[in-house]
Amino acid sequence: MKNVYMIINTSKDPTLTYSCKIMDWLKSKDCKVYIDSYVRECYAFNAIDIEDDSELDEIDFAIVLGGDGTIIHSARRLAMHEIPILGINLGNLGFLAEIEEHEWQENLEKVLEGKFEIETRMMLEAQxxxxxxxxxxxxxxxxxxxxxxxxxxxxxxxxxxxxxxxNYYSADGIIIATPTGSTAYNLSANGPILAPHNEMIVMTPICPHSLTARSIVLSSNDIVRITFEHNRRSWDNDLMVTIDGQEGKEINNDAEIIIQKADLKTRLIQIEGHNFYHILRRKLGGN
Amino acid sequence: MKNVYMIINTSKDPTLTYSCKIMDWLKSKDCKVYIDSYVRECYAFNAIDIEDDSELDEIDFAIVLGGDGTIIHSARRLAMHEIPILGINLGNLGFLAEIEEHEWQENLEKVLEGKFEIETRMMLEAQxxxxxxxxxxxxxxxxxxxxxxxxxxxxxxxxxxxxxxxNYYSADGIIIATPTGSTAYNLSANGPILAPHNEMIVMTPICPHSLTARSIVLSSNDIVRITFEHNRRSWDNDLMVTIDGQEGKEINNDAEIIIQKADLKTRLIQIEGHNFYHILRRKLGGN
Amino acid sequence: MKNVYMIINTSKDPTLTYSCKIMDWLKSKDCKVYIDSYVRECYAFNAIDIEDDSELDEIDFAIVLGGDGTIIHSARRLAMHEIPILGINLGNLGFLAEIEEHEWQENLEKVLEGKFEIETRMMLEAQxxxxxxxxxxxxxxxxxxxxxxxxxxxxxxxxxxxxxxxNYYSADGIIIATPTGSTAYNLSANGPILAPHNEMIVMTPICPHSLTARSIVLSSNDIVRITFEHNRRSWDNDLMVTIDGQEGKEINNDAEIIIQKADLKTRLIQIEGHNFYHILRRKLGGN
Amino acid sequence: MKNVYMIINTSKDPTLTYSCKIMDWLKSKDCKVYIDSYVRECYAFNAIDIEDDSELDEIDFAIVLGGDGTIIHSARRLAMHEIPILGINLGNLGFLAEIEEHEWQENLEKVLEGKFEIETRMMLEAQxxxxxxxxxxxxxxxxxxxxxxxxxxxxxxxxxxxxxxxNYYSADGIIIATPTGSTAYNLSANGPILAPHNEMIVMTPICPHSLTARSIVLSSNDIVRITFEHNRRSWDNDLMVTIDGQEGKEINNDAEIIIQKADLKTRLIQIEGHNFYHILRRKLGGN
Structure with missing residues (x-):
């Protein structure tokens, strides 16, 4: 008997029809299904409330219904409790949510039978x-x-x-990304792809004033420090730090930012037959 | 006898020592020197006030003391009155302010003797x-x-x-630049250099989500229209139009922006011996 | 009655079945069909030989069956005789050969009825x-x-x-392209797209040693000269000039190359409903 | 008493004046100086011949007089015998040859006193x-x-x-580089900088036909295999493999190339005060 935590992007399954189908199937397999209390309340979803994150220690694995964004959004909480994630993709092709909408049953069966591997993904900590x-x-x-x-x-x-x-950079900004993040904003800013099974850090300046500024790939043990001490103009004072696109923190020239590998790791459930390069080819096109 | 309008970036000549030296010399050459009234008031600068832009029709040429930014800032007003600009560079090497600080006298002599050419630069109009x-x-x-x-x-x-x-673009934004502007923000965003004597328009997406999005160079007669009708997310609603880096106008998804060649042109006084590629090599380095 | 010159890429229509169908239809419309003598000899194609290029003056328009490469290959000959080109695409989507294989009849009807426009494309001359x-x-x-x-x-x-x-460049090479060529090799080397109705020239260095080297867009009246006088190493002596990917000419450090707008122009028959941006979107993908 | 192997790029020290000064100083410090026999023969250089590479096992360290190219050229031989390298730079600023021409004595003193560290650099093996x-x-x-x-x-x-x-790529070629090589040809082809103390591999396509092709950074344990099985055109048959820019090997479509981390490592003598980012700033410029 497994304890399964369902995390649902309700904008992608607004009637919860799809989510309920999975929940019912999980219950028929003797799983206990947990859910965030705000979802259960709004939707009368017949599952056990997660009222406090300490309850997450009971969870065997999480099913995330949504897409890469939904996984990113939950990554920290799940990493803190070392919960493996199975992402089911309800929108565009994802790098993290490998299971397509219609494939849910055959893949969940494999998970319950233990036929999967855990792929860990490096995370960053910013202070x-x-x-x-x-x-x-x-x-x-x-x-x-x-x-x-x-x-x-x-x-x-x-x-x-x-x-x-x-170096000192004048730019629109800078991105410090993990291998997982290398295919997100980093790629738009001309950064390289880091194969996701690696532990590395990539720094990519955004629209740098100097044409010689380039992405630099560091080892996962390197510690990055960013200061603003040489800013010459008062209007450079309006800075912002955004972590996984979700928390915007205004800072000013006094700030110092330390970025390094986190102790936490994201655990992705990987079922045979999916692989990174296959998704990359489909995402980017090519030839 | 010439009417000379001096435009001074007072942050680059805070005591006006340098500006006064030029003013005195101009007066010794029988020039009438005009100045913005706020400068005269603050600094007891002994020149004729420009109280109303209609007086600009009297002006033979303008001396801009500062840098490219100061010229950009004055470009529209001077263009409307067809006033040629001699830029004197008080800071970093400029593409527009070709005269270096110490070269002022020999170059002003040439201007008073009529030994110069006018180089016109295309401008854009945004609606x-x-x-x-x-x-x-x-x-x-x-x-x-x-x-x-x-x-x-x-x-x-x-x-x-x-x-x-x-095309439809998802991006951090887009730059629509003149040849003059092609060496500014456009270059940081990976756009091409347009030789400045041309009339062309370049569109460069900023950090586009699609890796196939590229700069497109248009003829100066092409009319660019930008709409936001397919924006899918509410937070895409926070848009801004910035014209020459100076006026930020917040807009939303209803807006439609038309950009085309302006009837106005900027007139740059060009004295023999300066040329674009020479500045480009010094700015960008190379080899 | 029209004189039509059929240029056939026989590797893309090896049995000439498709070409014959078009020829028969043209004859049924009272056209005289001309063909290169080597094609007629090999394939017993029942059309009039072009034995000498002087006969091209009789031609009203050319149908090119193949793709962009076939048009490029014939461009100079057809330009010299001011022959408009209708390209029929037997392979991948083309920028020049706008007509798809199955659309031939409706488009040829329009051409015979005079329902088309001529789009001229700038060419370059290299000496x-x-x-x-x-x-x-x-x-x-x-x-x-x-x-x-x-x-x-x-x-x-x-x-x-x-x-x-x-500037002086150290690089794998340099591309000097027309607007038509801007979407070919120039694009792979990171150059910009030039809208094809323009007359412009773009110079794009290939893998330049200096990271500040960028594409430069020139007016169509600019004359480009390339010399190798500062080459420092003997093995830099092995140079090659390739014109439209077809003629490789070995040169050495003594050579001087002049590139400018040609007097010749390519004339493309344009039928309503095809446009450059539509093809660009399909070629590059996007969003 | 140390055995020192001097490797001299005789085109950068044609009279050997500089090299002899260093040799004499080394001898005055009781070092035995070894040299390649062809150098000794041509220049009557008073040092011990290396007649056979087996003698390299006696060597304590090598001084390479030249530049990065000279070090690259000797890297394999020195790596096979685990000989640390002190590079003295006789030309342009180098990433590997950190000692400038005039700094030789103070740095050699430190080396003889053991005041240095060995930095190992990952190498690749191609089959x-x-x-x-x-x-x-x-x-x-x-x-x-x-x-x-x-x-x-x-x-x-x-x-x-x-x-x-x-993926399948159509391109001018591909570069598979180490962190050391990331600042060489890879950088010209738009690849990222890999911090040199890392063990990583970067693959960068050269002028790829697809605009979505990007550099991919792999772990040092990844094994890269390249095949040409889908080449469609006969003239694609003319391929070349170049290893460290020195050995060009013609191959054809039957070939298969395996590239992976070598067991060999290059050992660079690192004296306090030199560091990679300092050189990078000077090489690339910036701000």
């Missing part, structure tokens, strides 16, 4: 300091983005790796 | 409509930028050229 | 000099490529535009 | 098979490049990583 005091901390599976606020065209920042000065 | 009503209009020498506001990661927009549909 | 003596001349619709021969990794060359020095 | 038979093998510190021969514009190849199909 924001002001005058040496930690004011904010966050974890991410994709990326940390430092960018300008509207109206201020350029951000000036200095990058240090393991306390060695790398 | 913003909401529900078919013109709500804003602007002119620029560099570029029109449509971008996201903070927090909204992507903008979705459709581009039409002469009413033919070009 | 290769050694010690001031013209040793080779060529015309192209797409591009002139100067590149290394195998084994020599870098080419060093200086570019002049209208006798102004632009 | 070329035809019909399953190994026909060529090579080692490199920078990169393996598969490219077209002259005249054949595109190469078509399939990439597999650990026997998983990655």
């Amino acid at each position: 924001i300091y002001t005058n040496g005091i930690l004011i904010e901390e966050g974890f991410c599976l994709n990326d940390v983005v430092i960018s300008r606020m509207a109206l201020s065209r350029m951000v000036g920042f200095s990058i240090y790796v393991n306390d060695e000065f790398v | 913003i409509y909401t529900n078919g009503i013109l709500i804003e209009e602007g002119f620029c020498l560099n570029d029109v930028v449509i971008s996201r506001m903070a927090l909204s990661r992507m903008v979705g927009f459709s581009i039409y050229v002469n009413d033919e549909f070009v | 290769i000099y050694t010690n001031g003596i013209l040793i080779e001349e060529g015309f192209c619709l797409n591009d002139v490529v100067i590149s290394r021969m195998a084994l020599s990794r870098m080419v060093g060359f200086s570019i002049y535009v209208n006798d102004e020095f632009v | 070329i098979y035809t019909n399953g038979i190994l026909i060529e093998e090579g080692f490199c510190l920078n990169d393996v490049v598969i490219s077209r021969m002259a005249l054949s514009r595109m190469v078509g190849f399939s990439i597999y990583v650990n026997d998983e199909f990655v």
Whole structure:
């Protein structure tokens, strides 16, 4: 008997018809199904409430119904409790949510029979300091983005790796991404693809003023530090840190940001037959 | 006897020592020197006030003391009165302000003797409509930028050229630049250099989601129309139009933006010995 | 009664079944059909031989059966006799051969009824000099490529535009392309798309050693000159000029290459309903 | 007493004046100096011949006088005998030859006193098979490049990583580089910088036909396999493999190339005060 936590992007399954079908099937297989209380309340979904995250320790695995965004959104909570994730894709092709909508039953059967592997994905931890005091901390599976606020065209920042000065950049911003995040915003900003089974960090400046600025790939043990001490113009003061595209934190020139590999890891349930390069070819087209 | 309008970036000549030296010399050559009234008031600068832009019709040429930014800032006003511009560069090497700080006297002598040519530069006109009503209009020498506001990661927009549909883009934004503007923000966003004596328009998407999106170079007669009708997400609603980096106008999905060659032109005084490729090599380095 | 010249890529219609169908239909419409003598001999194709290019003056229009490559290959000959081209596409989607295989009849009817427009496309002329003596001349619709021969990794060359020095480049080579050629090799080398109705020239370095080297877009009146006088290494001596991908000419460091707009133009028959951006979207994908 | 092997790029020190100064100093410090026999013969250089590579086992460290190219050229031989390298730069700034010409004495003193660290650099091994038979093998510190021969514009190849199909590419070629090689040809072809202390592999297509083709960064344990089985055109048959820019091997469509981390490593003598990012800033410029 398994304890299964269903995380549902209700905008992609608004009537919960699809989710209920899966829940009923899981119950018929003697699983206990857990759900976020706000979903159960709104939808009269007949499952056990997760009222407090401490209950997550009971969970055997999570089914995420939505897409890559929904997985990204839940990644930290699930990583903290070491819960493996099976992503079911209700929208566009995803890198993380490998199971397509219609394939759910055959794949869930394999999961219940233990016919799967766990692929771990590296995460990043970002810490924001002001005058040496930690004011904010966050974890991410994709990326940390430092960018300008509207109206201020350029951000000036200095990058240090393991306390060695790398360079000063004038740019729209910079992306610090994991291998998982390398195929997201990093790719739009001209960064390279990092094969997802690796532990690496990629730094990609966004629209850098200097034409020689390039993506730099670091080892997963490198510690990145970003400061704004040389900013020359007052309007460079409007900066923002965004962690996995979800939390925008305004900062100013006093801030110092430390980004490094997190202790947490995301665990993806991988069922035979899916692979990264196959998805990459379909996503990017090619030939 | 010439009427000379001095436009001074007071942050680059805070004591006006340099500006006064030029003014005194001009007066010694029987020139009448005009200045913006706010400068004269603050600094007791002994020149004739420009109180109303209609007085600009009297001006023979303008000296802009500052850099490319100061020229860009004044470009529309000077273009409307067909005033040629001599830019003196008080900071970094400029593409427009070709005269270096110490070269002022020899070059001004040439200008007073008529030993110069006028190089015209194409400008753009941007019109913003909401529900078919013109709500804003602007002119620029560099570029029109449509971008996201903070927090909204992507903008979705459709581009039409002469009413033919070009493509739908998801991106951080798009730059519509003149040849003059091609070496500014456009270059950071991976756009090509347009030789400045040409009349052309370049459209460069900023961090496009699709990896196949590229800069497109249009003829100067092409009319670009940008709409946001297919935006799918509410947070795509936070859009901004920036004209020559100076006027940020918030718009929303109802807006329609028309960009085309302006009737106005910027007139740059060009003295023998300066040329674009020489500056380009120094700016970009190379080999 | 029209004189129609059929140019057939026999590797794409090896049995000539398709070509014969079109020929028979043309004859039924009182057209005289001309063909290259080598095709007629090999295939017993019942059409009039073109034995000498002077006969091309009789031709009203050419039908090119193949693809963009076949049109490129015939472009110079047809341009010299001002013959409009209708391209029928027997392979992948083309930018020039707009008619799809199955659409031939309805489009040919329109052509015979005069329901079409002629779109002219700018061509380039390349001249290769050694010690001031013209040793080779060529015309192209797409591009002139100067590149290394195998084994020599870098080419060093200086570019002049209208006798102004632009820059010295170390690179794998350089592409000088028309708007038509901008979507060919130029695009792979990171160059911009030039809207095809324009007259412009784009220069794109191939894998330049300097990271600041960028595509430069010139006016169609600019004259490009390329020299190799500063080449430092003997193995830089193995250079090649390729004109429309078809004629490879070995040159060495003494050579000087002049590239400018040709007097010749390619004339494409354009039937309503086809347009460049539509093809671009299908070729590049997008969104 | 140390055994020191001097490797001299005689084109950069043609009179050997500089080399002799270093040799004399080394002898005054009781070092035994070894040299390649062809150098000693030509220049009457008073040092011990290396007549056979087995003698390299006696060597404590090598001084390479030249530049990065000279180090690359010697890398395999020195790696096989685990000889640390001190590179003295006689030309342009180098990434590997960190010691500038005038700094030789102070740095050699530190080396003799043992005040240095050894930085190891990952190397690659390339194997070329035809019909399953190994026909060529090579080692490199920078990169393996598969490219077209002259005249054949595109190469078509399939990439597999650990026997998983990655993609089919049409391109001018592909670069498989180490972190050391990431700042060489890879950078010109738009690839990312890999911090040199890492063990990673980067694959960068050269002028790919598909605009979605991007650099992919792999772990150092990944095995890359390249085949040409889907090449459609006869002229795609002219292929070349180049290993560290030095050995060009012609291959054809039957070939299969395996590239993986070599067992060999290059050992660089690193003296305090030099670091990669400092050189990168000077090489690339920036701001």
